[in-house]
Amino acid sequence: MSLPLKKQPVLLTGKKQRSIFEFSQNKIKSLPSEIIEIHSDGNEECETIKDEESSAGESFLGCTTVEDVSCPICQLSISHLTIRDRTDHVDTCLVRVSFVEEPLKPEKSPTIKSETKKRKVIPSQPPDEKSKYINKEIKPVEKSGVEIAIPKAITKSKTKRPIPSLKTMTFPIQESPRLIYQVSVDAFCYEPHETISQYFLSHFHSDHYGGISKKWAYERVFKEDIDFENESKYRKIIYCSVITGKLLTLHFSIDPKFIRPLEIDTRYKIKSYTKEIEDGGYESNSETPGLYVTSITANHCPGSVIFLFESIGLDNKRVRVLHCGDFRVNFEILNHSLLKKFTSDCGEYSLDKVYLDTTYMSPSYNFPKQELVCDTVATMFQDLIREEDEEAKTKASLFSTWFGTGTQSRITDFWKQQTTRKKKKFLILVGTYVIGKEKLAITISKRLNCQIYVSNIGSRNKKLDTLKTYNDTYLNSVLTTNDLGDEDSDKSIIHLVPMNIVSSAQELSNYFNHNKYFDNFERCVGLRPTGWSFNPGQQRGIKETEISRNQVQELEQIMEKPPSFNYLSNILSQVTNTQSKGKPDKALYRIYSLPYSEHSSFRELAYFVIFFNIHQVIPTVNCENERSIKAMNNIIEIWEFVRRIRANSIKSTDDDYAEQELIEKIQKLSLDSF
Template identity: 30%
Template sequence: MPTPQNTLKDASASSRNSAKQKSADGDIFSTLMTSFKENEAWKEASTAEDRNFRPTKSNGGRRKTPFYKIMQGMPIAVDAFRYGAIPNVKAYFLTHAHSDHYTNLSAKWDNGLIYCSECTANLITHMLGVDPKWIRPLAMNSTTIIPDTGGVQVTLIEANHCPGSCLFLFEGKQTVDAGDSAYKSQYIGSPKVFRYLHCGDFRACPQHVMHPAVKGKHIDHVYLDTTYLDPKYCFPPQPLVISACAELSARLVRGVGAEVQPTNDGKPRTMTGWFTRMDKGDKGKEKQTDLSQRTLVVVGTYSIGKERIVKAIAKALETKIYCDSRKAAILRCESDPDLESMLTTDPMRAGVHLVPLAVIASDRLEQYMERWKGVYTKVIGFRPTGWTFSAPSGTDTLPAISTVLARAQSRTFTHVNLQPQRNSSATLQIYGVPYSEHSSFFELTCFALSLDWGRMIATVNVGSESSRGKMAKWIERWDAERKKRGKVEVVHYRAPEYW
């Protein structure tokens, strides 16, 4: 027969077990509800981004803002200018001056203050005519309290993308459900301080996770640039590609022998004799001829971006850079004294010309060279874009995390990896350069493993459920790998600028 004491013990144990079960059930329910709400929020976002949407009186005259454009619980929107005046938003942030991020921003803007880097402020004033009274430029690496946001503070971190691009680290309490989403936060009014890292567009590197504002902190939400979140996009590190372009340019223009690798059919593609530039001096020594009037290097660029490749090539050739007056005015907005010192308005003085990326095609380059007939006789064209890269045949599309890390970190990239396209000729060579100012899949993996984060939110390629599902699986794998490792540590890197 049970004693009263044993009965109390049993009742207590039963109560504890019941409480544990209720807690477990509550956690499961909370997880399910969070997952449900997130799925519904994505459906809501997909509807908002419908390409067939046309503003009318019946739909309020504006698109509804996807949830991932609003910092949860804060009156802050990032790269959300196409949505007009967003409910309860007090501060509009712009990560960088690329058109897909400032869509609908113009001289007519009057919906609220715009916060961005000083360089981006210069660019949108010049290119878009935005009235400076709406712009609040912020310094990099310093923390600022944003007015009218309930004390939220922001730190700008160099994004390693185009000039002026930055990550935003927001830190503050949740005070308001801003935006259009029907799904509200449960933490409004909570004393908890949240940290959100908005990556905009970025090329992830060790310096990001080791930045004093980020290192050692738990980041609740990471709004991630997922442009290349696919294992087939493990293109080489940015600094190595830049050096390779500069080295190849110097070798071709100065006539130094350039080794080449075999093509896919096993036949070597030789460059011998294509750009021979040496003759003999009086004493039998090799003497370089005047190349500035004979061989031209043409680099394709966007309105903003790719400047690092251009500068490296010009330095290697010890020459000036020429571009049209519109492009030159944009470059001067970037406040880069090094680049400005290289610019010239005289195309005949420049061994490097900048053109739109689309010009780097054999027919377009031939037309461009007609303008300099009798001045330049041969041309080297560089087309730098991440889409140039293609994974080797047989590449595993679902590699283990350990395989991703080992395979990518063992790779090198030099000038011999750059091959002229098949339609190149004795007077015109075009090189597709696997260069991007977005993170490769490998870099995204390193970034995710090196950071203490609670939730990652994709911001690119989110238009379809299938695409979101594929990316979500990788985010889950990153999370599992972090938990397996236990302590969050920076993935081994080859230099602070790249993994």
């Protein structure tokens, strides 16, 4: 059974604000309500994506006890799952894979069933248990450009749902008579729109591109026409980054003639309100009436961007909208030169609307920065390898404490001693999905100066081509087609493997043994980058719908110091150095889970909203139920309150939740404390 989820209105009214807000003198200029108001349209969410069974469970924001845990993405209760299964569930929800990646095993968890039903499973004879783990040798094929066959005819899609208002960006062209211009963001699974002809895609994840196909573009550009051979009838309608554009062509055979790739940090005029524009737009710094767009890195997955729209009306009225798609706020984004003029410290300009990735919009989602996690893992391997090299194998050394003192060897090694070369220290497996999580592998590779091999098991033939679309000079220089790495080095090597290989020691040892890697590597370490590591000690509920002193204080404390992360207590200690009978050898195989989120933590979101002048924040995730919308709006009000404190517009008051000491602490916060 699948119940359509009703979209709730996202209205940020000031009704619940308490008297303290009247102290604010720094009112940001307000726009006429018909432009900034988001109307409830009652539209249903796209069924092909959000078709999980409706849950009677609480939203994650409404969690009141440790036992009551819901997935922050699909809202289903995951209380009955183990911590690892909860993490797996959330990860699966985060990156919904809509094309065949690997044959599926039956799932244990009933809540993931609805997810797996959607995937296509190739009907085939049961694969040989061993061979499904074995990397095949690949011969590099010289490709000569993309060949995309022109369809003979297209069948109309049956979708009858219109694009919801949350995915429609509306810009005023003039006040009276009222004229507007609209584009859409991440809305591809809806019926063709009457007037929208520019569809923006923030990144290549299926919950955003869902619905896109070769047919999709033909249906919208050619309509009733079938003169597909006529070059002059093609039009650019998909706007995305260069990388996302290449991925659309690689995975879905979307003709580049439909795609308008946008260079990062470049301002384009994509619509003139007075005349036609050729070829989907052009680079421009002009200030004439029209719609301009700049894409800025989203620090999410390769090719992901946030869109800064600037509309200049015929009456010179300016509207600035920032659509964050999915993003992970970092120092680079907070200090971005193109966003600088909107920071609250500059005070010069403000963003009229920000569509915010509210995946982790709760104080309990506070995890270390991605750079810190990647760096810590790299340092860990560096230290482990150095210690062993220096023969510092005393009982107390780092290496012997966590991996044992003896060099691991198999009985057969004795016979091979003469013929085999020296084994490499580590085979490092990094679990990955179709795209994403690459930065972990790159950071380790840079530090250990080692190569990266892309495993091709599990029908992952396109994974290497996918990585090549990134055009990353460093990555291209370390990618190898030899799974053992270069002959003449005793360095380690990194394999990018499907996530299931690093999900259990059994899977890991199958991969290690069936590829006979024991001849070449001393041990195998699997890294599971997880989106969200559940921390039982941190789960707490937000019941308040009004600002309380405690909430402001809690926020200040979270913002003061970033979460720490170190390899002794956060990585190595995950596995104890004990051996149990019948289980894969723990000295040979290790799996570590790493908090590697590609979405902003609560703390990072707070910095973003507080340090930029934003007139209206519009949550784009967890908008399906009223309770979580209320909780999110409450958090946004707290952030706006803190922003006003920082702007000195709220001074000491008698109010019990904003006393002088707290105000001073808040005013001390700066981007340096990020």
